[in-house]
Amino acid sequence: GQTMQMMxxxxxxxxxxxxxxxxxHPQDYLNFYCLGKREIGQGSHLNGQHDTTPL
Incomplete structure (x- = not known):
């Protein structure tokens, strides 16, 4: 929060x-993004391996 406010x-x-x-307005010049993990869809399951396919 403080970093964004400072920027x-x-x-x-x-x-x-x-x-x-x-x-x-400062929002005309700044963009903030939040990185996250892809959620598993219905019917999918994890088998102990990480999914490395691109989005």
Whole structure:
């Protein structure tokens, strides 16, 4: 949470210094992604091996 807040603050400060950036928002410049594991579908089972097939 604090890292994202800090990054948004840095972008907001930079935008405040730029002339004509009143219509800009830090979310226009930052994207955050959360990596996760693929869920097993119905009828599937694990056999002790890891699924390494690409998504």
């Amino acid at each position: 948004y603050g840095l972008i907001a400060n930079a935008l405040a210094k730029v002339r004509g950036s009143n219509d800009r």
